[in-house]
Amino acid sequence: MSFFRRLLRRPVAVVCFAYLAALVGIAVVAPIAMPSVETQNAGDLFGANLLPGWSHLLGTDTLGRDVLARLLVGDRVTLVGVAEALITVLVLGVPLGLAAGYRGGWTDRVVTWLADLTFSLPAVVIIIVVLSVFPGSMLAGMVTFGVIAAPDLMRVVRSATLPVREELYIKAAEASGLSGTYILTRHVLSRISGVVIARASLLAAAALGLQTGLAFLNLLVAAPAPSWGGMVADGTSVLLLHPWLIASPGAAIAVTMLALSIFGDAVRDAAVEGWSPAVTRRRQALKSAAPGAAAPAEGRLLAVEHLGVSFPGGEGDLRVVEDVTFDVAAGEIVGIVGESGCGKSVTAAAVIGLLPGAGRIDGGSVWFAGTDLARARDAELGPIRGRKIAFVSQEPMASLDPAYRVGAQIEEALRCHRGLSRAGARARAIELLRDMHFADPAAVARRYPHELSGGMAQRVGIARALAGEPQLLIADEPTTALDVTVQAEILELLRELQLTRRMAVLIVTHDWGVVADLCDRVVVMYAGQVVERADVRPIFDSPLHPYTEALLASNPHLAPEAATLPVIPGTVPPPGSWPAGCRFSARCRYSVAACTELAVAIEAAGGAHETRCLRHDQLARA
Amino acid sequence: MAWVPDRTVLVRNPVLRVVTRRCAMAVPLLLVVSALTFILVSLTPGNAAEEILGTSATPAEYAALDRALGLNLPVYEQYWNWLRHALTGDLGQSIFTSQPVTQEIGQRLPVTLSLFIGALIVSAVVGVGLGVFSALRGGAVGRAADILALIGFSLPAFWVGAELIVIFAVWRNWFPATGYVSISDSLAGWLHSLVLPVITLSLYGIASLAKQTREAMLDVLSSEYIRMAWANGIPRRSIVFRHALRNASMRVVTVFGLLAVGLLGGTVLVEDVFALPGLGSLMVTSATSHDIPVVAGIAVYFTLMVVAINLAVDLAYVWLNPRVRIQ
Numbered sequence: 001m002s003f004f005r006r007l008l009r010r011p012v013a014v015v016c017f018a019y020l021a022a023l024v025g026i027a028v029v030a031p032i033a034m035p036s037v038e039t040q041n042a043g044d045l046f047g048a049n050l051l052p053g054w055s056h057l058l059g060t061d062t063l064g065r066d067v068l069a070r071l072l073v074g075d076r077v078t079l080v081g082v083a084e085a086l087i088t089v090l091v092l093g094v095p096l097g098l099a100a101g102y103r104g105g106w107t108d109r110v111v112t113w114l115a116d117l118t119f120s121l122p123a124v125v126i127i128i129v130v131l132s133v134f135p136g137s138m139l140a141g142m143v144t145f146g147v148i149a150a151p152d153l154m155r156v157v158r159s160a161t162l163p164v165r166e167e168l169y170i171k172a173a174e175a176s177g178l179s180g181t182y183i184l185t186r187h188v189l190s191r192i193s194g195v196v197i198a199r200a201s202l203l204a205a206a207a208l209g210l211q212t213g214l215a216f217l218n219l220l221v222a223a224p225a226p227s228w229g230g231m232v233a234d235g236t237s238v239l240l241l242h243p244w245l246i247a248s249p250g251a252a253i254a255v256t257m258l259a260l261s262i263f264g265d266a267v268r269d270a271a272v273e274g275w276s277p278a279v280t281r282r283r284q285a286l287k288s289a290a291p292g293a294a295a296p297a298e299g300r301l302l303a304v305e306h307l308g309v310s311f312p313g314g315e316g317d318l319r320v321v322e323d324v325t326f327d328v329a330a331g332e333i334v335g336i337v338g339e340s341g342c343g344k345s346v347t348a349a350a351v352i353g354l355l356p357g358a359g360r361i362d363g364g365s366v367w368f369a370g371t372d373l374a375r376a377r378d379a380e381l382g383p384i385r386g387r388k389i390a391f392v393s394q395e396p397m398a399s400l401d402p403a404y405r406v407g408a409q410i411e412e413a414l415r416c417h418r419g420l421s422r423a424g425a426r427a428r429a430i431e432l433l434r435d436m437h438f439a440d441p442a443a444v445a446r447r448y449p450h451e452l453s454g455g456m457a458q459r460v461g462i463a464r465a466l467a468g469e470p471q472l473l474i475a476d477e478p479t480t481a482l483d484v485t486v487q488a489e490i491l492e493l494l495r496e497l498q499l500t501r502r503m504a505v506l507i508v509t510h511d512w513g514v515v516a517d518l519c520d521r522v523v524v525m526y527a528g529q530v531v532e533r534a535d536v537r538p539i540f541d542s543p544l545h546p547y548t549e550a551l552l553a554s555n556p557h558l559a560p561e562a563a564t565l566p567v568i569p570g571t572v573p574p575p576g577s578w579p580a581g582c583r584f585s586a587r588c589r590y591s592v593a594a595c596t597e598l599a600v601a602i603e604a605a606g607g608a609h610e611t612r613c614l615r616h617d618q619l620a621r622a
Numbered sequence: 623m624a625w626v627p628d629r630t631v632l633v634r635n636p637v638l639r640v641v642t643r644r645c646a647m648a649v650p651l652l653l654v655v656s657a658l659t660f661i662l663v664s665l666t667p668g669n670a671a672e673e674i675l676g677t678s679a680t681p682a683e684y685a686a687l688d689r690a691l692g693l694n695l696p697v698y699e700q701y702w703n704w705l706r707h708a709l710t711g712d713l714g715q716s717i718f719t720s721q722p723v724t725q726e727i728g729q730r731l732p733v734t735l736s737l738f739i740g741a742l743i744v745s746a747v748v749g750v751g752l753g754v755f756s757a758l759r760g761g762a763v764g765r766a767a768d769i770l771a772l773i774g775f776s777l778p779a780f781w782v783g784a785e786l787i788v789i790f791a792v793w794r795n796w797f798p799a800t801g802y803v804s805i806s807d808s809l810a811g812w813l814h815s816l817v818l819p820v821i822t823l824s825l826y827g828i829a830s831l832a833k834q835t836r837e838a839m840l841d842v843l844s845s846e847y848i849r850m851a852w853a854n855g856i857p858r859r860s861i862v863f864r865h866a867l868r869n870a871s872m873r874v875v876t877v878f879g880l881l882a883v884g885l886l887g888g889t890v891l892v893e894d895v896f897a898l899p900g901l902g903s904l905m906v907t908s909a910t911s912h913d914i915p916v917v918a919g920i921a922v923y924f925t926l927m928v929v930a931i932n933l934a935v936d937l938a939y940v941w942l943n944p945r946v947r948i949q
Binding site for chain 1: 647650651654655658659662772773775776777778779780781784785787788792793799844845846847849850851852853854855856857858860864865868869872880883884886887888890891894895905906909910912917920921924925927928929932942943944945
């Protein structure tokens with residue numbers, strides 16, 4: 001949908017645009033229709049200072065002139081001033097911004113430096129100096145404002161041009177030998193027009209504020225010609241006697257400024273399609289009791305039962321995780337495996353009640369130490385996070401606050417969870433960092449996150465997670481963002497920590513190597529469901545779900561050398577387009593008609609091995 | 623040469639680096655602003671001699687006064703004379719009052735500074751507070767904050783000032799309508815005389831800071847390190863104030879600098895509405911009567927204030943952002 005079509009769908013934008021268009025119409029017509037108003041020194045002096053009424057809709061001023069007529073005629077000088085400033089801003093700002101963004105290099109540096117210099121100028125002071133040279137010259141004043149405000153638009157144009165320049169069709173146009181000017185006007189300008197209109201609209205509001213302000217100071221428009229700012233000034237001089245006189249010109253200014261800023265905002269929002277405001281984090285706990293709710297048997301530290309998670313979407317809620325059941329015993333390592341988009345990370349986040357955006361648990365339960373976390377209030381969850389369950393992120397660098405030294409961040413966790421003193425926390429933080437195999441932990445503690453490598457940042461993240469001595473560590477793809485050699489270090493560290501601390505680990509991964517290295521048990525997820533659950537050995541020896549089998553076959557670690565690596569045809573169906581039957585059936589080489597008919601339940605296939613496949617018997621014999 | 627600062631210190635120490643950079647920028651800025659003032663004012667039809675003597679004097683009398691005031695010299699010579707003295711802290715004399723410009727400005731500076739600093743403090747406290755509050759509450763409160771910000775943007779300060787006078791000085795006799803009481807005369811009177819002007823000037827600042835703070839907070843609150851802080855049991859108070867606000871403030875501070883420059887210009891209008899004897903009103907009267915030394919002097923003072931604001935913003939940024947601090 002084109003940008004203007006999107007804009008037309010916003011009623012607020014249309015209303016503002018209609019109002020502004022009407023103002024332009026009045027500016028053209030009113031001085032022609034009422035030619036005497038401009039030179040009228042006084043009206044009916046016996047009818048001065050009238051309140052609004054039928055003969056004078058907005059009343060009369062101290063000289064008996066009709067306020068409405070003056071307001072309508074004064075519209076022209078106000079808009080002409082805004083137009084003068086706006087044209088200057090556009091003529092200077094757009095070409096300079098395009099040049100700086102498109103050419104880069106020296107052009108960019110010079111233009112940016114000039115802009116910086118202009119931002120340090122006291123604009124109003126300069127304009128008053130200019131007006132003292134050209135007394136009453138609105139053109140001089142508004143053009144000066146335009147020159148001072150142009151760098152603002154220039155910066156906006158520049159930063160909008162930078163990404164456009166990198167796009168393929170621009171590159172293609174360049175390669176086909178089109179001139180830079182042609183590309184800029186024909187392709188780049190059309191792409192950034194929304195941003196330019198939005199910013200220009202806000203600058204027009206600023207110009208309006210300035211024009212009326214200068215008119216208020218009697219620096220622009222000579223009496224008796226009416227202007228909005230001048231009318232406020234006239235009213236202010238008799239403020240104590242006739243306080244209502246400033247109401248209508250003030251309202252005219254305010255409403256016009258409002259229309260310009262709202263229009264600008266609406267244009268910006270329409271230009272940045274797909275941009276939506278972040279939603280504040282507000283966790284919604286499940287209200288209803290779980291069906292057959294009872295704390296699970298002893299020995300299981302974490303028991304996730306029939307967990308469902310949904311996100312609000314355009315057409316109702318979108319389910320992304322459905323009927324997920326698994327558990328973790330004290331001191332064991334469980335892996336959740338699957339391709340991207342299967343709901344692994346969402347499941348991990350749901351356990352500690354930290355779903356991104358407006359996601360929420362909409363079914364099932366998460367039992368931990370006798371509490372159902374899916375139904376726990378924030379006050380109950382708080383003491384569990386960090387002290388009982390800790391979390392390690394898949395983006396180690398982004399998971400640490402860039403504003404604080406890493407030592408301080410570990411100390412903060414220690415003081416929260418262990419109630420240590422400042423000095424005690426410091427000593428303990430350095431001990432924790434030493435446990436992470438840092439050679440000089442005190443030096444590391446003094447660093448900021450941006451001074452660490454990804455692997456170091458992840459070890460710091462683990463140290464912070466361990467500050468509260470949790471019973472369960474959830475690691476969401478802890479090695480995905482790291483180099484291969486560093487991955488091995490982190491995995492080694494996790495295994496060692498699990499052994500020395502008897503801590504359970506729930507690790508989310510798509511890497512079978514991690515599973516083989518670390519895990520006691522495996523949960524395989526596909527399209528929001530658990531498809532297979534087993535101890536680690538049987539999964540590798542005899543997978544009982546075609547998805548697991550295919551996933552294992554496409555794993556580079558296990559494939560014979562020099563063989564072509566098989567891939568699973570197709571992609572994971574996204575949430576909302578899951579088939580009624582088996583969700584893997586479309587990509588499955590064992591699929592039969594029955595697979596696509598009804599939803600498949602997960603069932604035991606001997607021992608602790610469970611699978612969600614109708615044909616797992618055949619698969620086992622194959 | 624021991625007295626020359628070590629180059630590596632200049633590069634490594636970010637505070638020094640910022641101060642050097644800003645001062646290096648201040649010099650051309652002051653030159654440009656003062657030279658522009660001289661050139662522009664000399665272009666003006668009519669000059670100070672005519673303003674002082676009126677139209678009835680003889681040409682000989684004009685010429686004599688021109689010589690006495692140095693107005694017969696070419697502009698660049700007038701400027702050079704001014705600049706030589708300015709470097710020693712002497713900004714010349716007012717053509718009309720014959721008072722030294724520094725003294726004339728010195729009398730009025732406290733008024734403008736009281737108004738300006740008062741408005742900065744109110745804008746920062748109320749604006750940032752509102753922004754944080756609406757970011758945390760979201761929903762209807764957030765929308766209400768957005769609407770309030772839009773209205774704050776749209777109301778012209780000079781009109782708001784006049785309406786405040788109508789309501790709080792005329793209708794309810796709570797505050798004086800106009801005028802300024804010096805702090806040395808009466809602390810209470812000073813505060814009392816500043817309440818309405820400061821509110822008037824702050825409105826725009828509150829609106830723009832509230833909006834910026836809200837957007838910055840929402841952005842930071844959805845970042846991975848805040849999610850990890852929640853996940854690892856850092857208490858809410860600490861997440862909001864220690865982590866989110868600290869990181870959001872880096873962005874708010876840069877906006878604050880631009881806002882401060884804008885508010886400085888706004889003092890001219892607000893002083894006019896409330897008849898405050900500050901630099902702005904002196905500027906307007908001097909500009910209309912071609913009192914070049916006073917206009918140039920005020921331009922220099924305003925520019926110095928902008929330089930000081932930018933320096934403070936840069937230093938605050940260095941203090942807030944460790945990535946700038948260590949390089």
